[in-house]
Amino acid sequence: MTTNETIVVVGGGVSGLTTGVVLLEAGLPVRLVAEEIPGRTSLAAGAMWGPYLVEPWAKVREWSLASLDVFRQLAEVGGAGVRMVSGVEAARHPVETPPWSELLPDFQQADSSELPDDFVSGHRFTVPFVDMPVYLDHLRRRFSDLGGAVEQRVVHSLDEFADAAAVVNCAGMGAVGLAEDSTLRPIRGQHVVVENPGITEFFSEDTGLSPDLVCIYPHGDTVVLGGTAIDGDGDLSDDVAAAKSIIERCAAVEPRLADARVIEHRVGIRPTRSEVRVESGRCKGGVPVIHNYGHGGAGVTLSWGCAREVARLITSRLR
Numbered sequence: 001m002t003t004n005e006t007i008v009v010v011g012g013g014v015s016g017l018t019t020g021v022v023l024l025e026a027g028l029p030v031r032l033v034a035e036e037i038p039g040r041t042s043l044a045a046g047a048m049w050g051p052y053l054v055e056p057w058a059k060v061r062e063w064s065l066a067s068l069d070v071f072r073q074l075a076e077v078g079g080a081g082v083r084m085v086s087g088v089e090a091a092r093h094p095v096e097t098p099p100w101s102e103l104l105p106d107f108q109q110a111d112s113s114e115l116p117d118d119f120v121s122g123h124r125f126t127v128p129f130v131d132m133p134v135y136l137d138h139l140r141r142r143f144s145d146l147g148g149a150v151e152q153r154v155v156h157s158l159d160e161f162a163d164a165a166a167v168v169n170c171a172g173m174g175a176v177g178l179a180e181d182s183t184l185r186p187i188r189g190q191h192v193v194v195e196n197p198g199i200t201e202f203f204s205e206d207t208g209l210s211p212d213l214v215c216i217y218p219h220g221d222t223v224v225l226g227g228t229a230i231d232g233d234g235d236l237s238d239d240v241a242a243a244k245s246i247i248e249r250c251a252a253v254e255p256r257l258a259d260a261r262v263i264e265h266r267v268g269i270r271p272t273r274s275e276v277r278v279e280s281g282r283c284k285g286g287v288p289v290i291h292n293y294g295h296g297g298a299g300v301t302l303s304w305g306c307a308r309e310v311a312r313l314i315t316s317r318l319r
Contacts, residue, residue, distance in 0.1 A: 006031050007314065008161045011170030013039030014303050015292055017139040019170055022307040024146035031149040038136035041172060044191060044268030046217045046224050047130040047300040048202065051100050054298045055275045063305025065103055070304040071128035081134025085218065087202030090115050090122030095206050116253045130300055131219040158283045166288040166314050172271040175293045184294060186234035187270040192225045192243050194260035199223055203253055214249045222263060225250045238265045272296040278306050280313045288317045
């Protein structure tokens with residue numbers, strides 16, 4: 001590949017921006033094209049590191065571990081909206097230890113005194129928490145500082161980039177049309193951001209496949225409360241009733257949240273499929289394409305690992 005051939009990244013969410021940064025740092029010229037930069041779904045994320053409900057585990061493990069290492073470094077340096085936060089994930093029934101627990105050195109069973117009423121099991125651990133508006137701004141500045149170009153518009157087909165050295169499809173739900181992937185489905189997520197009444201530790205409930213989640217994610221002066229996971233729903237409008245229920249569920253665990261001032265509501269669509277898709281192919285016109293989508297609710301968790309996998313695939317295809 002010659003130095004004047006550009007890699008086009010389609011998608012302006014956390015996957016697209018991270019992939020763009022990784023490719024630029026590898027010395028490749030990059031143009032990022034998307035309707036929204038940053039993407040709405042990424043802005044709406046909680047966001048707590050955790051490889052929840054994504055497969056295949058062997059690959060997810062390595063991608064998650066790569067991202068975990070980067071986020072730990074960013075938290076240490078500061079300024080990117082990333083911090084390490086300790087807390088408890090609990091359940092109202094006995095649960096098995098998740099496979100990703102081996103990646104966290106301080107993962108341990110929570111003491112019964114740490115569990116809210118009606119909860120019978122839980123684990124304590126420390127993970128990266130990402131303030132998404134701050135972090136996405138950090139990624140975009142990093143992308144620009146590395147010389148990346150940005151083009152904000154709707155992409156109707158990957159074949160629009162016939163002059164590119166390669167195309168990276170990080171379009172999230174847009175991949176339904178761009179990659180003709182009918183297996184991709186939306187899972188609607190809603191969060192409520194409130195003023196922090198003094199909470200320093202996170203809390204999340206293991207609710208299994210329930211659409212009603214309980215998540216309390218502190219980000220300094222604010223707390224992100226979650227949430228919902230409505231399978232098959234692609235509606236991005238605010239649901240006032242759902243927001244009220246979110247606050248009530250979280251306040252039942254942490255009463256200080258009952259009267260916390262609401263700052264904003266966030267709604268996003270988790271692009272979900274049976275397995276995360278990171279693989280190479282070709283556009284109809286013959287241009288190499290690398291797909292990087294289907295991360296569900298683990299887009300942040302997988303972002304750096306998947307981006308590095310994309311870089312590996314591109315260099316192997318174009319060398």
